[in-house]
Amino acid sequence: MEAAFKKTAPITGLTFAALYLLGGYTLSKGAPEFAAESNEILTYFTDQSASIAVGALLIFVAAPFWFIFVGTIYAAIKVAEGGVGRLAVTAVASAATAAAVSIVGALCASIGAIRGGDGSLDAGAAMVYFDASTALLYTGTAVSAAAFLLAVAIASIRYDVVLPKPLGYASLVLAVVFLIPPLSMWALALGVVFMGIASVKLYGDKAGDL
Numbered sequence: 001m002e003a004a005f006k007k008t009a010p011i012t013g014l015t016f017a018a019l020y021l022l023g024g025y026t027l028s029k030g031a032p033e034f035a036a037e038s039n040e041i042l043t044y045f046t047d048q049s050a051s052i053a054v055g056a057l058l059i060f061v062a063a064p065f066w067f068i069f070v071g072t073i074y075a076a077i078k079v080a081e082g083g084v085g086r087l088a089v090t091a092v093a094s095a096a097t098a099a100a101v102s103i104v105g106a107l108c109a110s111i112g113a114i115r116g117g118d119g120s121l122d123a124g125a126a127m128v129y130f131d132a133s134t135a136l137l138y139t140g141t142a143v144s145a146a147a148f149l150l151a152v153a154i155a156s157i158r159y160d161v162v163l164p165k166p167l168g169y170a171s172l173v174l175a176v177v178f179l180i181p182p183l184s185m186w187a188l189a190l191g192v193v194f195m196g197i198a199s200v201k202l203y204g205d206k207a208g209d210l
Contacts (some may be wrong), residue, residue: 001057002087003046003197006152007206008200008203009071009072009207010069010072010198010203010205011199011203011205012066012069012072012199013065013066013072013073013195013198013199013202014196014200015062015065016065016069016192016199017073017192017193017195017196018193018196019058019059019062019065020059020062020066020191021062021105021147021193022055022058022190023054023055023056023057023058023059024055024059024137024188024189025049025055026052026054026055027052027054027055027056027057027058027059027106027109027206028053028055028097029048029051029055029157030044030047030051031044031048031130031138032130032132033130033146034131035089036130036175036197038123038124038126038127041126041127041130042116042125042126043121044125044126044130045091045112045115045117045121045126045130046116046117046119046121048113049078049113049114049116049117050113052109052110052112052113053110053114053117054055054112054155055106055109055117056106056107056109056110056111057110059102059103059106060103060106063099063103066095066099066135067096067099068097069195069199070091070092070095071092072202072204072207073091073152073162073198074088074091074092075088075089075091075207076155076161076162076202076205076207077091077152077155077161077162078157079161080158080159080161081096081099081155087151087154087155088155090147090148090150090151091148091151091152091155094127094144094145094146094147094148094151095145095148096146097144097149097197098141098144098145101136101140101141102136102141102167104135104136105132105133105135105136105137105140105141106133106134107131108132108136109112109113109130109133109137110131111131112125112126112130117130117140121169122202128142129169135194138181138184138185138195139181139184142178142181142184142187142188143178143179145188146176146178146179147173147189149171149174149175149178149191149194149199150171150172150201152168152198153169153171153175153183154168154172154174155168155169156168156171157169157172161202161205161207162198162201162202163194163198163201164168164197164199164201165176167194167197170194171191171194174187174191174194175188175199178191182186
């Protein structure tokens with residue numbers, strides 16, 4: 001059982017990527033712009049309450065797969081680094097922070113959807129839930145994820161682990177884009193795709209056996 005888990009652990013990244021991308025798409029479907037009027041946001045939470053709840057649930061379910069996958073990344077980088085393992089520690093700490101912020105953001109959206117679905121949400125509260133969830137999901141998550149992606153990029157370029165080297169260089173640029181709020185939403189989606197690719201590479205490298 002333990003041997004089978006070690007062998008398949010890297011592929012949890014692919015599972016995470018699929019669940020997170022689907023969850024993010026489902027949660028944000030029909031969402032207004034960030035600076036939308038409060039009544040438009042209230043309509044979103046009321047009319048899309050079921051989709052928002054499903055999207056948030058998918059993000060919650062993705063989280064355990066993410067943590068297992070990050071453990072695999074940590075092990076792969078730590079072995080490649082040897083010694084102190086600064087990149088490995090940076091990767092796992094920033095990945096855990098990004099996950100926590102993302103979960104709270106999805107939770108804010110799901111609470112707004114629950115309140116909107118039962119008719120107990122007013123326009124002012126809807127704006128608070130929406131602004132909080134948007135800021136956390138697409139800005140707060142991106143800031144933490146930038147540090148994670150930077151550590152992964154350096155490890156990939158230096159040691160040829162986690163990502164193929166060409167994507168390692170691309171990740172350096174993407175980490176910077178993560179810090180630009182208008183672009184961070186799309187950059188995050190691309191970053192998740194990169195993690196799906198990393199999952200396949202780590203599985204091929206038998207990183208779960210480390």
